[in-house]
Amino acid sequence: MYEQTFSRTNPGLIVFLLDRSDSMKRDWGNSRGTLAQGAARALNKILLDLCIKSTKEVGGSARHYFDVGVFGYGACPVAGGEGVESALGGALAGQPIVPIPQLFTSPLKVAEEESIDAMPGARIPVWVEPVFGYRTPMCQAIAVAGGHVYDWAAAHPHSFPPIVINITDGLVTDDPFDGAGLAEWASRLTSIATSDGNALLLNIFLAADGSPEVLFPVTPNGLPQPGPQLFDISSPLPKTMVANARASLVNVPDGARGFVFNAGLATLVKFLEIGTRVGEIRDR
Amino acid sequence: MYAHSVSFQRQKKGNSAREWEDGAGHSETRFVVVDGATEAYDSLRWVEQLVSSFVHGGPSITPEAFTGWFEAMQRQWVAEAPTRFASVIEEYKFRTDGSFATFVGGLLSGLDGPAPRWEAAALGDTVLFHVRAGRLLSHFPALSVDDFGLVPDGVDTRPGALRQMLARLAFGSGQLLAGDLLFVATDAFAHWMLQQVATDQDALWQTLASLDHDVTFSDLVADQRSGGLLRNDDVTLLRVRLSDTPPSRLVVCL
Amino acid sequence: MITRTVLTALLACVGAALAWQLGVLDESWQVAGTLIAVVAGVLVAMLLTREDEPEPVPEPPRPAFQPPPADEPQPTTRMVLDVDTPAGGGQWWTQTKSAPQPSVNGDARPAPKPRDLAGYVDTARVVQCPRCGSFQIDVTRLAGGFSFRCRTDDHAWQWQPGRAWPATVVVSRRRNP
Numbered sequence: 021m022y023e024q025t026f027s028r029t030n031p032g033l034i035v036f037l038l039d040r041s042d043s044m045k046r047d048w049g050n051s052r053g054t055l056a057q058g059a060a061r062a063l064n065k066i067l068l069d070l071c072i073k074s075t076k077e078v079g080g081s082a083r084h085y086f087d088v089g090v091f092g093y094g095a096c097p098v099a100g101g102e103g104v105e106s107a108l109g110g111a112l113a114g115q116p117i118v119p120i121p122q123l124f125t126s127p128l129k130v131a132e133e134e135s136i137d138a139m140p141g142a143r144i145p146v147w148v149e150p151v152f153g154y155r156t157p158m159c160q161a162i163a164v165a166g167g168h169v170y171d172w173a174a175a176h177p178h179s180f181p182p183i184v185i186n187i188t189d190g191l192v193t194d195d196p197f198d199g200a201g202l203a204e205w206a207s208r209l210t211s212i213a214t215s216d217g218n219a220l221l222l223n224i225f226l227a228a229d230g231s232p233e234v235l236f237p238v239t240p241n242g243l244p245q246p247g248p249q250l251f252d253i254s255s256p257l258p259k260t261m262v263a264n265a266r267a268s269l270v271n272v273p274d275g276a277r278g279f280v281f282n283a284g285l286a287t288l289v290k291f292l293e294i295g296t297r298v299g300e301i302r303d304r
Numbered sequence: 305m306y307a308h309s310v311s312f313q314r315q316k317k318g319n320s321a322r323e324w325e326d327g328a329g330h331s332e333t334r335f336v337v338v339d340g341a342t343e344a345y346d347s348l349r350w351v352e353q354l355v356s357s358f359v360h361g362g363p364s365i366t367p368e369a370f371t372g373w374f375e376a377m378q379r380q381w382v383a384e385a386p387t388r389f390a391s392v393i394e395e396y397k398f399r400t401d402g403s404f405a406t407f408v409g410g411l412l413s414g415l416d417g418p419a420p421r422w423e424a425a426a427l428g429d430t431v432l433f434h435v436r437a438g439r440l441l442s443h444f445p446a447l448s449v450d451d452f453g454l455v456p457d458g459v460d461t462r463p464g465a466l467r468q469m470l471a472r473l474a475f476g477s478g479q480l481l482a483g484d485l486l487f488v489a490t491d492a493f494a495h496w497m498l499q500q501v502a503t504d505q506d507a508l509w510q511t512l513a514s515l516d517h518d519v520t521f522s523d524l525v526a527d528q529r530s531g532g533l534l535r536n537d538d539v540t541l542l543r544v545r546l547s548d549t550p551p552s553r554l555v556v557c558l
Numbered sequence: 559m560i561t562r563t564v565l566t567a568l569l570a571c572v573g574a575a576l577a578w579q580l581g582v583l584d585e586s587w588q589v590a591g592t593l594i595a596v597v598a599g600v601l602v603a604m605l606l607t608r609e610d611e612p613e614p615v616p617e618p619p620r621p622a623f624q625p626p627p628a629d630e631p632q633p634t635t636r637m638v639l640d641v642d643t644p645a646g647g648g649q650w651w652t653q654t655k656s657a658p659q660p661s662v663n664g665d666a667r668p669a670p671k672p673r674d675l676a677g678y679v680d681t682a683r684v685v686q687c688p689r690c691g692s693f694q695i696d697v698t699r700l701a702g703g704f705s706f707r708c709r710t711d712d713h714a715w716q717w718q719p720g721r722a723w724p725a726t727v728v729v730s731r732r733r734n735p
Contacts, residue, residue: 025536029318072397073343079390130392142400143392267456310684311691311728322731328691331725352729359725483680516679517634518693550720551641551683554704557693558635 021217022258024180026085032180033087033172034296037161038107039188041094044152046228051285055189055226056150058285063148066292071124082124089117093161095153102154104164108147116168156190159197162205169219173212182219185295189226191246206253220255222278222295224288233287236276247281254279265294305415305482306550307332311542312521317529326490326540327351329359336409337430337542339490350403358409365411365423370473374466381461402461406430408488420480427473428458431494434478435485438509440501444476452495485513486544492537496528516555641719689713691728
């Protein structure tokens, strides 16, 4: 299980759930920006990485190794008000799941700004803008994304299972949603499967105040709320992810959950890298 | 003493033969195998540059020689870069990621003298195996089965990586006798070879020593993949056979 | 075809001989009669041998090309060529060959020994294109060596025993389309 590689025959699905609630407007430690800005930068960075991974021929476009979805929950700048909608804009607006070749050719803009780890002055594409407002409808986000994940898994029965990465800074505000609580929605999501295993739900809780980080725990003991709740709904990391994390010099114990608590910006970037590099153990 | 070399290759299952992305080269006294990072920028150009340069008068096997060679390779990489990029993503990939490849390059020295030997340098998980009389004498780098996939070393196009490359560059050597075999394999096949050494070494070396047809090699790879023993990846196997005599026969695959 | 040719010639000769031997005509008419007899002999022969002509065998309808099933074993046929390494590195002036001894049995020569191919790969070089690594090679034996042409990239090279094999670089064919 969890051994399939990403290929054009069996592409992968990576879905990001991005908290766009009002609390994301807080300054994020010494990152020179808000939580919303930092999360958007990290997300753009990982989308760029996925595009780069999928680009093989010089002068060519990206190969269809991945499908990607980015769902914002909280403020909905397109529909207005509170809810869940795709955070991809421009030519991608309204498409819940986007093939990577289309993402490659359709950034919102190209920014002349310093990226998180690129050289100063690098020109980088931007797909997701920082947005915040309203509350934290996390259950609805899982419910909406889950429908698309279900359809995708049915169409790709032999692919690596869908990976859903939830980025949040707050307490869920819509529990229960449509008769089911957060744990139930998470269970429904992770019961979606391909022949290579069940869908993975990874969670990262952002901390604006620089509280001590807890990376990939094996137990919820000692975590303040909402740590235990998010720990409980996080999938155990498959072996390939553990190997990748260890190759990146991140200490991951056996049996660790795909969960980081009180993450700073650098940890968010690392978490996204680990969580999206699974089919291939290393870069070759 | 004479070296009879040949290299076999097979692309990842599901890809066409044109999509095999390793590289191999050999001459009478040199051999090299390179595994380009699939996700790197234009790894095909980097692989070809490294293989071609190493075979046609590459460095001697010393840290000083490799320092100069790596620097020259990085300069050539930049000098031959495209003047325009197809997209901002490609430009970003060139400037920030560059290219990257694992490497084993070696020399056969003293073949006409009393103490012939191989010397090699390595970065990453491409592996050289030294076999004598059906037994593995040594392998270099001395990775264990569990080490594959966890070795981030390789030859990098970025000048900023030079110091780490030199710090991690490994050197190995061994005495040679007529009848010895050297095999150099990229990671997936090397990993499989190490597993086979532990289970049935006789059969392994007999099989690999007798390979004389590319289809036989392809069949072997396909069989091991379908049995779940060999990871699905591009594979390359270079074989150097040391002999007291020049080749007495030519084998032509039909 | 051989039967028909022989019979045609035979009947033509018979006709010609009859015309010549009859001697009832003058010389110019004898020549013409001979020619006529030859033509007649040919025609008779063609009639007699018509049934010898093999009927063309209708070819079965040619099936559309189908690639072999993926799991069908591919052929692994090899051609093994002996390399006649010149003694003394190929330099005649370094050889100390004695004069050939007269044969006791006249032209009798020793029968060639059957080639022992057991373990041949231990002393063999597998022919591989030095430019692209392909094994699909056409080989021609030359005086003192071999000429090769790669069927994959059309690269041609020659090699003589005792000489170094050309340095080989095998990289993705996308680099060498």
